Amino acid sequence: MERHILVVFPHPDDEAFGVAGTILSYTSAGTPVTYICLTLGEMGRNMGRPLFADRETLPEIRKKELLEACKLLGIKDLRPFGMRDKMIEFTDQQLLIQRLYNTIIEIKPSLIITFYPGYAVHPDHDATGAAVIQAVKRLPVEEQPVVHAVAFSEGCEAVIGEPDIIIDIKEFADKKLKVIEAHQSQTAGMIEAMKEHYENGDEEVKERLTKERFWTYPIEE
């Protein structure tokens, strides 16, 4: 039984696709979840369908969507870090690591969920995962929480192996869809097709909505 989960992702909706079911499985069991979301996805390309956002209104819209998603996920402690989409790898890394470290010290999570650095496709994802790992490394080994990392770059299994943690989230599939749907500006173009595929038993969509995969990150090697 986990004591407290810390989720760290750079963009609102990162928590929806790969990990919503897992978060739901923890919150519904009464385990508190803290979510550090580094940016508001200010540089997203999706502006809603039909168009309802623009570059300047998008952050506020995505903030509302994020709050709604957190409500659905049972996350009561959301901590937006106020950073800028696309710029995570270019900001002061030591400062980011320090802020993450401070949060880890404060809430003492037993498990951290973040991206697998180097295998998470988007530069913000990789930079987020890397900073989290650095923050965890600052703790004495016996105090380090376990890190479950999300990887999805092409061919990542050939390098880092198969995911060792597979979470069955079947009972949360409908709720996960609702969380994805909450990020309306980003997902309006695909949610209907996703629901349809799910109802028609499409294997790939079914897999995404019923199983979530993580790699336990080797902090010390």
Add this chain to the structure above:
Amino acid sequence: MKPIDPQMAQKTLSDLKGKQLYVHLETTNGAYASHRNQSFLSAGTFIRNVQLTFLNGTIKGHGPYRIGMETELGYVYAEGLTDWKINKKGQVLFAGHDKDGKLAIAFQLSETPFPK
């Protein structure tokens, strides 16, 4: 945003001529373009809150539109613009959206800085 009305847009640009402006200029293919198609070279850029004053600014084309500007020392150019709006702060936002409504380019002018 609404489809660009080139006459109105030109009038708006002409009104901004000679003023000290802050510019946001951006192009993007999306962060996942090369993930979905590995042979695709994803190139993009953004620059936010560059201060600029232009001598001439003109909108051209039949949609998607192009905007070109001449400044004292150089130029600004944007193509693929489809939609625009003037927001409550008086900021002039031009954008180009593809057939799926995804933003491909943004070109924005403001007399006050855009939020960081």
